[in-house]
Amino acid sequence: MNPHPDLTVGVIHGLGWLYLLLFFMNLGWAVHSFKKDGHHESLFGVKHVPKAVWWAAYAFMLLMLSTAHLFVDSDADEFLIMLPVWFKNIADAVIANPISFFLISLVIYAAIIILRDWWVKPTVAWVLFNLSVLFIGISMTDFDFRQIVGKPDNVPILGMLYLVGYTTWLYFYKSKENDKRIAEGRPLLEKEQSDQVLVWPDLVYTEMICMILLTALLIVWGVALQAPLEEPASAVKTPNPSKAPWYFLGLQEMLVYFDPWMAGVVLPSVILGGLMAIPYIDFNTKGNGYYTFNERKFAVSTFLFGFLPLWVGMIVLGTFIRGPNWNMFGLYEYWDVHKLEVLNNKNLSDFLWLDALALPLPKPDPTSSALAQLGAILQREGLGLILVVLYLFAIPPLLAITIFKKFFIKMGFVRFMVLANLFLFMASLPLKMVLRWTFNLKYIVSIPEWVFNI
Amino acid sequence: MNSFPSSEKSLVPEDETVAGLRTRCHDYEKYGSALFCITHHLHFVPITSPTVVMTDKKKLTTAEILALARKDKNAGGGSAEAEKPAETAPTESSTPQAKAAPKSTADILAAARAQAGAKKEASGESAKPAAKPKSTADILAAARAQGGGATKAAPAASKAVAKPAAKKVEAPVGDRPALKDMVAAVKESQATGAPIKPKLPVGRKPPVKPKLPKKAEKVGRRGFVALLAAIAITPFVLAWSSVTAILGIWSLGIARFMMPNMVLELPSKFKVGSPADFPPGGVSAKFKASRGVWIINSDEYNGKGIIYALASVCTHLGCTPNWLEGEQKFKCPCHGSGFYVTGVNFEGPAPRPLERVGIRLAEDGMLEVDKGVKFQEELGQWSDGKSFVDA
Numbered sequence: 087m088n089p090h091p092d093l094t095v096g097v098i099h100g101l102g103w104l105y106l107l108l109f110f111m112n113l114g115w116a117v118h119s120f121k122k123d124g125h126h127e128s129l130f131g132v133k134h135v136p137k138a139v140w141w142a143a144y145a146f147m148l149l150m151l152s153t154a155h156l157f158v159d160s161d162a163d164e165f166l167i168m169l170p171v172w173f174k175n176i177a178d179a180v181i182a183n184p185i186s187f188f189l190i191s192l193v194i195y196a197a198i199i200i201l202r203d204w205w206v207k208p209t210v211a212w213v214l215f216n217l218s219v220l221f222i223g224i225s226m227t228d229f230d231f232r233q234i235v236g237k238p239d240n241v242p243i244l245g246m247l248y249l250v251g252y253t254t255w256l257y258f259y260k261s262k263e264n265d266k267r268i269a270e271g272r273p274l275l276e277k278e279q280s281d282q283v284l285v286w287p288d289l290v291y292t293e294m295i296c297m298i299l300l301t302a303l304l305i306v307w308g309v310a311l312q313a314p315l316e317e318p319a320s321a322v323k324t325p326n327p328s329k330a331p332w333y334f335l336g337l338q339e340m341l342v343y344f345d346p347w348m349a350g351v352v353l354p355s356v357i358l359g360g361l362m363a364i365p366y367i368d369f370n371t372k373g374n375g376y377y378t379f380n381e382r383k384f385a386v387s388t389f390l391f392g393f394l395p396l397w398v399g400m401i402v403l404g405t406f407i408r409g410p411n412w413n414m415f416g417l418y419e420y421w422d423v424h425k426l427e428v429l430n431n432k433n434l435s436d437f438l439w440l441d442a443l444a445l446p447l448p449k450p451d452p453t454s455s456a457l458a459q460l461g462a463i464l465q466r467e468g469l470g471l472i473l474v475v476l477y478l479f480a481i482p483p484l485l486a487i488t489i490f491k492k493f494f495i496k497m498g499f500v501r502f503m504v505l506a507n508l509f510l511f512m513a514s515l516p517l518k519m520v521l522r523w524t525f526n527l528k529y530i531v532s533i534p535e536w537v538f539n540i
Numbered sequence: 541m542n543s544f545p546s547s548e549k550s551l552v553p554e555d556e557t558v559a560g561l562r563t564r565c566h567d568y569e570k571y572g573s574a575l576f577c578i579t580h581h582l583h584f585v586p587i588t589s590p591t592v593v594m595t596d597k598k599k600l601t602t603a604e605i606l607a608l609a610r611k612d613k614n615a616g617g618g619s620a621e622a623e624k625p626a627e628t629a630p631t632e633s634s635t636p637q638a639k640a641a642p643k644s645t646a647d648i649l650a651a652a653r654a655q656a657g658a659k660k661e662a663s664g665e666s667a668k669p670a671a672k673p674k675s676t677a678d679i680l681a682a683a684r685a686q687g688g689g690a691t692k693a694a695p696a697a698s699k700a701v702a703k704p705a706a707k708k709v710e711a712p713v714g715d716r717p718a719l720k721d722m723v724a725a726v727k728e729s730q731a732t733g734a735p736i737k738p739k740l741p742v743g744r745k746p747p748v749k750p751k752l753p754k755k756a757e758k759v760g761r762r763g764f765v766a767l768l769a770a771i772a773i774t775p776f777v778l779a780w781s782s783v784t785a786i787l788g789i790w791s792l793g794i795a796r797f798m799m800p801n802m803v804l805e806l807p808s809k810f811k812v813g814s815p816a817d818f819p820p821g822g823v824s825a826k827f828k829a830s831r832g833v834w835i836i837n838s839d840e841y842n843g844k845g846i847i848y849a850l851a852s853v854c855t856h857l858g859c860t861p862n863w864l865e866g867e868q869k870f871k872c873p874c875h876g877s878g879f880y881v882t883g884v885n886f887e888g889p890a891p892r893p894l895e896r897v898g899i900r901l902a903e904d905g906m907l908e909v910d911k912g913v914k915f916q917e918e919l920g921q922w923s924d925g926k927s928f929v930d931a
């Protein structure tokens with residue numbers, strides 16, 4: 087008996103119910119399509135065929151799939167509909183590699199913005215949704231995927247991803263409509279269809295319904311998914327992997343690349359302060375009270391970059407990809423404690439002194455005077471310190487006279503400097519990550535004597 | 541003689557005497573003379589408010605009474621002047637605007653009721669009691685007594701009422717005959733048909749003109765309000781006092797927690813065994829769970845075989861790394877920091893090597909670890925002889 091079976095009868099039946107649910111949803115979509123999508127002039131010689139026939143066919147296929155799953159009673163190992171091994175291997179190799187993982191998240195981020203007019207079409211969005219559900223469904227036929235995604239801790243994260251996707255879609259959907267109206271000189275959607283309602287009863291009733299539904303959801307959730315309680319905490323025993331709460335996984339990922347003081351104190355403070363500073367930095371008066379993208383391209387793109395690849399992406403990475411010893415594991419990969427990842431990291435001073443100059447690192451002599459020690463440290467870390475100072479103080483003026491020229495003129499010196507520094511702090515995270523992955527660079531400035539590392 | 545207090549004392553507890561009379565009324569009724577009871581009430585707790593009594597024969601509504609009361613007040617019916625009419629009232633005082641102004645709506649209502657009840661019997665009777673009411677309770681008691689028994693009152697009795705009432709004005713309040721005398725007088729009058737003339741106690745000081753200054757009156761009212769306030773506030777005082785006391789005890793208890801009756805840490809020095817227990821190249825995790833140290837015998841740091849103890853605390857954020865024998869490294873599960881067997885960091889974000897703790901060969905040939913001292917490689921402290929023992 088395989089202790090880690092990819093397929094069991096229970097899993098197959100569960101997938102059957104999932105596909106059945108998807109079938110009903112697509113049946114509804116087929117009706118919707120029949121009413122709205124119109125007809126093909128001619129299809130395979132048949133004239134005037136409604137386009138909804140495709141959806142009907144797809145729904146029928148889902149029904150067959152569901153039946154095939156639901157009527158399995160034994161011999162789960164013989165079941166054929168499962169993820170092929172070659173696909174698993176490719177997916178693992180891509181996902182478990184930080185560079186490709188980050189590239190994928192960047193590509194998705196860029197596609198969300200560049201292809202916004204295409205993917206917000208309801209039909210396209212529906213297709214994407216179907217593909218994602220089918221992907222998760224077929225992935226459930228893998229034991230390790232089930233262990234990770236089906237963990238009671240992680241199920242809500244999956245739900246959260248759909249929520250993030252939906253809200254992003256909703257924003258771009260409404261912006262597209264308004265951007266079109268602005269381009270054509272028509273009034274905004276919010277103005278034209280001003281459907282003002284009363285707080286009482288309209289809003290309060292809606293809120294009450296939401297409250298009841300949410301309570302019901304929480305109860306179902308609490309009953310269906312057991313809280314993953316573990317043994318009592320011990321100061322000398324750390325679970326492996328040891329994960330922060332899901333909403334802090336982005337921070338935990340930052341901690342991999344930065345000194346605790348940077349990733350735990352400085353950067354979170356900058357994030358919070360920066361979010362609070364947005365109203366004072368923002369000089370663009372447009373987009374107030376209505377959805378628009380074209381009028382706020384910089385603001386929305388910057389925010390989405392910080393939110394999607396750098397925050398949600400890091401949560402996904404921390405939840406699903408990080409495994410024992412904080413190594414990266416593919417979605418279909420066994421969490422092997424002894425997985426060997428070569429991560430010999432070097433500081434910038436190592437690169438400079440040991441590799442480039444082929445000299446021993448200047449080491450402060452603990453017996454010498456404080457000034458002499460300082461001199462040795464500065465000699466060792468001088469290059470890194472200069473780079474950091476240049477990054478924070480030379481790049482903003484450069485930006486001001488080049489790509490952010492308009493911003494600088496509109497915002498004035500102080501506001502522009504605040505914006506530029508916040509921007510640079512945000513950019514420091516992906517920069518440091520890429521440097522770590524590509525050059526195994528640990529710290530640009532590393533002064534462990536003072537517990538000061540950048 | 542004993543049942544009544546002396547005149548000096550009786551000035552103050554008017555309430556008591558009224559209450560006493562009311563109960564005694566029932567006793568008198570045993571004698572078949574409710575009338576007597578009434579007369580005594582009229583005597584001792586006379587109705588004031590000459591205004592109401594004199595002016596109106598018909599029943600008054602509350603609104604009218606209030607209006608009258610206000611009028612009285614406006615007419616200068618201050619309590620200072622209220623004293624005089626109280627003294628002169630009994631002598632056929634036909635002045636409707638007498639000054640004894642009622643003090644409250646309750647007073648007025650009580651007076652009105654009393655008036656209404658007594659009207660039938662008191663027609664033509666001009667001798668009106670003049671003593672000021674002392675409190676609402678007094679008036680109400682008097683009113684009830686009057687209303688209840690007034691119909692039986694005979695003219696003769698009213699005369700009997702009148703006399704003591706008149707007398708009363710001259711005599712101070714509280715100058716009243718003893719109970720025995722009263723009973724005797726009643727019996728006598730019943731027998732002879734003569735009006736009751738209760739004897740005053742013998743040997744008593746001649747009644748002093750009662751100087752009931754407004755001050756005394758005010759003190760009485762203030763005392764009553766103060767009593768009410770005291771009754772109202774008592775539970776709060778009690779509750780807050782007990783809360784304060786309990787909180788104080790709690791605070792002491794919490795302060796006690798700051799000084800627990802225990803040793804907070806295990807002794808920082810402890811024996812781990814003889815050097816022979818730690819063969820070369822071995823990493824012993826035997827004391828990791830209990831003491832948070834690895835005991836290592838290795839020659840990788842300086843090429844010299846030494847035994848040293850590393851604290852099992854990651855220098856990145858303080859998680860506990862694991863020793864991976866196959867990979868020959870310490871690996872932290874939190875952020876992936878890795879350390880060689882020497883403790884030197886080589887992968888992940890840990891900025892500095894693991895810390896050594898003190899170790900020495902004790903006199904008995906055992907290794908003694910001292911967690912009280914730390915040796916950091918980046919500070920050049922690993923060359924310190926206390927941080928290792930030659931294997």
